[in-house]
Amino acid sequence: MAVAGISESGGKLIVALEGEIDLEQAGSVRRALLDSLKQGKDILVDLSKVSYIDSSGIASLVEGLQVARKQKRDLALVAVSQRVRRVLELARLDKVFAIHADLAAAASAAAAPPAGN
Numbered sequence: 634m635a636v637a638g639i640s641e642s643g644g645k646l647i648v649a650l651e652g653e654i655d656l657e658q659a660g661s662v663r664r665a666l667l668d669s670l671k672q673g674k675d676i677l678v679d680l681s682k683v684s685y686i687d688s689s690g691i692a693s694l695v696e697g698l699q700v701a702r703k704q705k706r707d708l709a710l711v712a713v714s715q716r717v718r719r720v721l722e723l724a725r726l727d728k729v730f731a732i733h734a735d736l737a738a739a740a741s742a743a744a745a746p747p748a749g750n
Contacts, residue, residue, distance in 0.1 A: 635690075636665045637682060643740050645675045647711075651682035654690030662690060666697035670704060677739050681712035686720055698730060707731065711739050 635658035637649040646669045654662055669676055678694065680686075694710070701708035709731035713721065721727045733739035 635659075635662050639665065639669060641674070642736070645677050645739075646672060647677045647679055647736065649679040649682070653685040654683055654693070655685065655687045656689040659687075659689035659693045663693040663696060666693065666708070667700060670697065670700050670706065670708075673704070673706070675707040675709075676701060677709055677711050677733075677736065679711045679736065680714065680717055681735075683714060683717055686717050691720065691724060691726065694730070695726070709733055709739055709742075711736055 635650055635652055635654050637651040639649070640647045648665055648669055650662060652658070666676065666678070676697065678697070694708075698708045710721075711733045712735050713732055718727065718732075721730065721732075731742070733742060
């Protein structure tokens with residue numbers, strides 16, 4: 634099961650993923666992200682329990698980010714393991730996604746005023 638659960642905290646939806654996110658699981662991840670975005674809230678994708686992600690899983694995350702941006706919403710990754718981070722770095726997606734160490738860091742980043750204000 635790739636989608637461990639969806640919860641809400643601080644006005645954001647947290648989509649928790651787990652296990653291996655591969656071609657078999659990518660569809661359920663995609664659906665969970667797109668359905669969550671329909672609620673009109675920013676999304677935090679908790680990857681703390683993801684042991685592996687392949688290109689189809691990455692594609693689901695990228696599609697979620699594109700939809701979020703079209704809706705003027707944020708989609709950030711949280712608690713990315715070293716193995717998953719390496720895949721993101723190889724695709725240079727670590728420069729595209731906001732990545733936070735944990736949920737507390739994501740919450741404090743959201744509470745910080747924009748730079749220059």
